[in-house]
Amino acid sequence: MDAKRSSIGAELLAWYDAHGRVLPWRARPGETADPYRVWLSEVMLQQTTVAAVRPRFENWVARWPDVASLAAADEGEVMAAWAGLGYYARARNLVKAARAVVDDHRGAFPTTEAELRALPGLGAYTAAAVAAIAFGERAVVVDANVERVVARLFAIDAPLPGARGAIRAAADSITPTLRAGDFAQAMMDLGATICSPKRPRCLLCPLREECRGFAEGEPERLPVKAKKKARPARFGTVFWLEGDGPGMTGSVWLVRRPPKGLLGGMRALPTGSWSEEPPLLADAPAATDWRVLPVTVAHGFTHFDLTLSLAIGRGTPQGEGEWWPVADVESAGLPTLFAKAVRAILESDR
DNA sequence: CAAACGTGGAA
DNA sequence: TTTCCAAGTTT
Structure with missing residues (x-):
């Protein structure tokens, strides 16, 4: 690993410590992350904006503050509480997963990426995110933000979704062993606030010096995506x-x-x-x-x-x-x- | 792998 | 107005 690549993690973590967003589901420095809150927020945030999730998360944890209370909840009430958030399979799987944690794991979330991945509604992204953020595992967390940041950093111009493998390998290469959860959240904050889809704010970016996409002049054209079909x-x-x-x-x-x-x-x-x-x-x-x-x-x-x-x-x-x-x-x-x-x-x- | 699966806000 | 897209998962 060359020196420039290994410095990315450290630079990004320093930026995160200074500029990371304060969010209701995020542990403050020194606090221990609550796996229930991390998991719930990650599921709510699937294909859903932070602005939409914030008030719903607060209401949810006030009503069902832990995995045991959610496991005991009436499923119809859970579905009603999810109304308006969309992708309702998420709410159905939330109840299933909560009951699996209670019934199969003695009420404590499994702590490894592989075990988390077996719970309903936790796919590759969410299992890695919970493992890293809640349990400190060095998991490679790749969401749409990370795809965009990495595609630009490494100037990966193969179109998605075919480029997923290359992007994941590149993300793996810059994921640190320590603070992997903060690193993942830092990548997502960077993608949400600086390395945005349309008009990236490269002059504010802590990784500008390392970014091949910036060096090549048109970071906003990455990642390349296939055009969507018209909706009938x-x-x-x-x-x-x-x-x-x-x-x-x-x-x-x-x-x-x-x-x-x-x-x-x-x-x-x-x-x-x-x-x-x-x-x-x-x-x-x-x-x-x-x-x-x-x-x-x-x-x-x-x-x-x-x-x-x-x-x-x-x-x-x-x-x-x-x-x-x-x-x-x-x-x-x-x-x-x-x-x-x-x-x-x-x-x-x- | 492609398609199903919601919604609201930004550009 | 229309298009894009947001911390994806399941089949």
Whole structure:
């Protein structure tokens, strides 16, 4: 290992000590990291911004302060608490993993990357991050920030995802034996605040002197990525069914979505399946006189754009579900798609 | 390996 | 307005 390469870790750690972000899940200098908080934050942060996670993390740990309390939680309540954060498999796996820690590991998180990797929802990145940050293991932590920083440092211009192997090897070569967790967090802070995707602030970068991407003049073009495909358009109908019997007036019919797939396990308004043309009143949850509102709700998912029609009715539902007070619908824990539909319906004259 | 899987904010 | 993208994992 040459002298320049081995100095990267030390320079980055010095920068981190001076400029690292203060975040609720991060141990302060001298504090011992709490594996539960590290794990929870890492899962929440998967494909999710720090700004979105911060308040949700605070609320979560106030309600479920440790792995035992989460393992004992009602899964429906956990799903509702995750509502709005997206990628709901994360919440389902959070409960599974918490129960595995309690049932299979005597309530204490496993301490090695390999054991952590076996828990549900911990992939290559998260297992390495928890091992390094919570337990000090020298794990090679590679997320999108690290990919970007490393691709620029070493001027790796092979396109992702093919370049993953080369990037990981380069990250391995600069990961220190000591303070591997701080090093990983430093790389991510650097990627988030200095080595940003569009307009990197190279003049503030502690690694500028070592950066081949900077030396070559166009660090912002790295890493090279394949273009994303266009998202297809899909259509659907959501049904707002209010009760007309005694005790059901002022209540709306909610269902639980199937445990897997899109918005899996989440409470929801009834819908039919999505299709390439508006499905109108197919799969309505009651035989009644539906009124379709003259507005639609648009919602973009990762892999398709959805346009929802809104059908309003009153009557007796078919199938499984529950009546929920309209006045408390915000506490039902609906995913954003349905929260948008509810807002549009309540803003209409219904 | 490609595709499924959410959402909100920045540019 | 549209596109990009954020501390990825699972199948």
